[in-house]
Amino acid sequence: ALLQALKQGLPADNKAGVAVAAPAVYLAQIQAELAGSAIDVAAQDVSQHEQGAFTGENSAAMLKEFGVRYALVGHSERRQYHGETDAVVALKAQAALAKGITPIVCVGETLQEREAGQTEVVVKRQLAAVIHQVGLCVSELVVAYEPVWAIGTGKTASPEQAQEVHAVLRAQLAAATEKAGRVPLLYGGSMNAVNAAQLLAQADIDGGLVGGAALKAADFLTIIAAAQ
Numbered sequence: 001a002l003l004q005a006l007k008q009g010l011p012a013d014n015k016a017g018v019a020v021a022a023p024a025v026y027l028a029q030i031q032a033e034l035a036g037s038a039i040d041v042a043a044q045d046v047s048q049h050e051q052g053a054f055t056g057e058n059s060a061a062m063l064k065e066f067g068v069r070y071a072l073v074g075h076s077e078r079r080q081y082h083g084e085t086d087a088v089v090a091l092k093a094q095a096a097l098a099k100g101i102t103p104i105v106c107v108g109e110t111l112q113e114r115e116a117g118q119t120e121v122v123v124k125r126q127l128a129a130v131i132h133q134v135g136l137c138v139s140e141l142v143v144a145y146e147p148v149w150a151i152g153t154g155k156t157a158s159p160e161q162a163q164e165v166h167a168v169l170r171a172q173l174a175a176a177t178e179k180a181g182r183v184p185l186l187y188g189g190s191m192n193a194v195n196a197a198q199l200l201a202q203a204d205i206d207g208g209l210v211g212g213a214a215l216k217a218a219d220f221l222t223i224i225a226a227a228q
């Protein structure tokens with residue numbers, strides 16, 4: 001029902017890239033529902049391994065069979081609950097790129113790290129691992145800044161706080177590629193229909209990685225409208 005409402009509500013002149021990131025078991029259904037629409041399919045994770053005996057993992061090649069165009073890598077919940085290190089996240093980004101899937105690399109600091117003044121150090125370390133791994137493919141990444149304290153908490157980074165970190169990430173990308181301006185930098189963490197426009201108005205915030213607010217089609221469509 002959500003996908004139908006999104007498809008019907010997306011204006012014909014929509015210019016924002018829109019993708020739905022779902023758990024792997026729903027990807028086939030989502031691919032079928034979204035066929036012929038302007039909405040892309042994304043996975044929430046991807047295996048770091050190209051192939052082999054890794055029971056339970058979904059390789060990039062397998063995801064590709066279901067029309068997956070993007071894969072989140074390094075979402076804070078994967079880092080926190082599944083022990084994903086910067087090195088593993090970097091391998092996942094590389095595995096996705098190798099099969100033509102665009103990784104959406106998630107970075108972000110915890111509340112403790114922010115309060116200790118470590119925000120910049122943490123996000124730069126997380127992104128550096130991926131930049132180092134993917135080499136010349138840096139310009140093919142999407143990067144999402146998701147402060148861990150803002151995910152699902154209703155606490156949003158202020159537009160200024162988010163922009164400050166996005167500027168750091170943009171500069172880091174610019175040191176690695178001439179095409180840094182083309183790398184979409186998404187903000188995630190309690191983005192909603194009310195605060196999206198202000199966040200998206202910031203110079204280096206190109207889009208959103210939306211959780212809770214995307215579960216209501218009307219709210220998600222309002223955010224998409226703000227991203228034009």
Ligand SMILES: O=C(CO)COP(=O)(O)O
Nearest residue numbers: 151152189190210211212
């Ligand atoms: O990353 C996110 C979901 O995984 C963001 O979630 P919220 O928008 O609900 O904070």
